[in-house]
Amino acid sequence: MRPSILRRLLRRVASTAVLGVVAATLSTVGAAQPAAAAGGLQQVTGFGTNPGNLQMYEYAPVDLPAGAPLVIALHGCTQTANDYYTNSGWPKYADLWKFAVVFPQTTSANNALSCFGWFDPAEDTRGKGEAASIVQMVEHAKQQYGSDGRRVYVTGLSAGGGMTADLLAAYPDVFAGGSVASGLPAQCATSQAAASGCQTGPQKLTPAQWGAKVRAGLPGYTGPWPRVAIWQGTSDYTVYPANATALRDQWTDVWGIGQTPSSTDTLPGNTTRSVYNDASGKPAVETYSISGMGHGLAVSPGSGTDRCGSTAAYFLNSICSSYYTGVFWGLDQGAPGGGENPLPAPSGLTVTGVTGTGASLSWSAVTGASSYAVYRNGTEVGRATSTAFTDTGLSAGTAYRYTVAAVDGSGAVGTVSAAVTATTTGGTGGGACYTATNYAQVAAGRAHTTGGYVYANGSEQNMGLYNVFVTHTLRESPAGYFVIADTGCTA
The missing domain is CATH 3.40.50.1820 (Alpha/Beta hydrolase fold, catalytic domain)
Structure with missing residues (x-):
């Protein structure tokens, strides 16, 4: 053979x-x-x-x-x-x-x-x-x-x-x-x-x-x-x-x-x-x-x-x-390695108001935009033809991250803006907290490891070495998004 x-x-x-x-x-x-x-x-x-x-x-x-x-x-x-x-x-x-x-x-x-x-x-x-x-x-x-x-x-x-x-x-x-x-x-x-x-x-x-x-x-x-x-x-x-x-x-x-x-x-x-x-x-x-x-x-x-x-x-x-x-x-007819979207990021994204179930936003206009895509925690939640948008159906007392991008007449989405955070009123104000060793946080699915270090899921904050000798408190808000909250957050 x-x-x-x-x-x-x-x-x-x-x-x-x-x-x-x-x-x-x-x-x-x-x-x-x-x-x-x-x-x-x-x-x-x-x-x-x-x-x-x-x-x-x-x-x-x-x-x-x-x-x-x-x-x-x-x-x-x-x-x-x-x-x-x-x-x-x-x-x-x-x-x-x-x-x-x-x-x-x-x-x-x-x-x-x-x-x-x-x-x-x-x-x-x-x-x-x-x-x-x-x-x-x-x-x-x-x-x-x-x-x-x-x-x-x-x-x-x-x-x-x-x-x-x-x-x-x-x-x-x-x-x-x-x-x-x-x-x-x-x-x-x-x-x-x-x-x-x-x-x-x-x-x-x-x-x-x-x-x-x-x-x-x-x-x-x-x-x-x-x-x-x-x-x-x-x-x-x-x-x-x-x-x-x-x-x-x-x-x-x-x-x-x-x-x-x-x-x-x-x-x-x-x-x-x-x-x-x-x-x-x-x-x-x-x-x-x-x-x-x-x-x-x-x-x-x-x-x-x-x-x-x-x-x-x-x-x-x-x-x-x-x-x-x-x-x-550069397959989109741009220069090889161009990596840029056709429209710039909107500036001035601001939270103009919140309720227990909604958040209102505004931003500056982008020349050439026919509409704007609005993202909540990275997922598109709607499109606006003006420079304002109100997101509804939210949970009380919860923090949400918003970004926005201009969309041209062909449907091409431009560069995404810097993020702002809107926290709805009411509720317990901040989400559940979890205090545990870095090892236990990873095991529970609230963090992950890269190169021997631990990072909070969602925020990507560095929590230190992957072991049982380092302890942090993580706050979850919104679901699946964790931030380090070692003070002022009771597990």
Whole structure:
């Protein structure tokens, strides 16, 4: 028996304890299916020698022009190309912004849970296995559609995110940008046995050590490097948030820039965006931290330009990550790495009044705005055609965070404003309080860990080291949003 065939057979019977990302968590979703073409999704055969034994599916708008960009989208464990096509939102932007999308698919023939082999050097390094098959799909699609080879991008969820990072390291000459959603830093693990350790906490490496793993993917390569977006939920206990920190360290080091963000802003869905600019002032790396979100790809169903996807297993209603990733890459016709929304943030957001069940807001007008989207605790609650809005149906004695964004005539949502807090009257005035050790707060689901430290869910306040020797009181208001309240708050 050929060694490659024997190796694949061994991988099929490997213990699920050391399979790829989300092996234990995603096993409830069900086995991957053959992915019958749905709608505009079409299977392509004969795209190359296919050393990784993958299947190729693709979608392109009927009026796709020559010289358009190309996006590669990688599913997570137990998922299919059709799952990603149906739920991720990428086809919407392919139609809107005119580019083609390739959806590679792995199956249980490669891995018992249909995970891409991000932890296997025989699959995720240059010229090998699945990575080589994906690049063959790129070349086939470029020939088929006349795609611009300078604008090829790759994105993936979970195990697909881990493979995305590996592809960016192995083929920086192929991919102009990448987006890693709930994934792993490049070459975090080089065996199945090491994969689980990466999920719960990657190696404690310096940025230079993480960056060296990328540079080893194509020795002697000097750039340009891919622009990388990193998406992570703070309540992801399958692929821990420490991986997002390692990814940031890895790619900022590769770009030769520091780990202090050039700017930070707030987006819908309780999302904090941190931007790390290159030497020319363009965003090279962006991180998107989604407070309270678990393991999955962030979507936001709706008809607006910045709304996309559908909720399903591991497609979580929060913010349309595909939209913001596409803007970051410049797929919306902007400059690559632009990362800016079409309208500026409204200024002067003010709470003008509160009752026991409502809060009134006002803000300054934005030139070019046809309406304004209002967000309560990161979730859109309404649209206003004027510069005032009253939110109703609230709980008494509860604090709510509000932001607002201008919307232009095409439905594109601009930059989100700075937040204000409105506290309704009545009630007990402040929400429930919980006093416990940092360890117990995490165990109770009121906080989470990153890099050995504990952070309050929602507010992201640093509570100190993850142990039983540090105690804090947390106040919950609104539900699921915790702040440190060590004085004046009785548990």
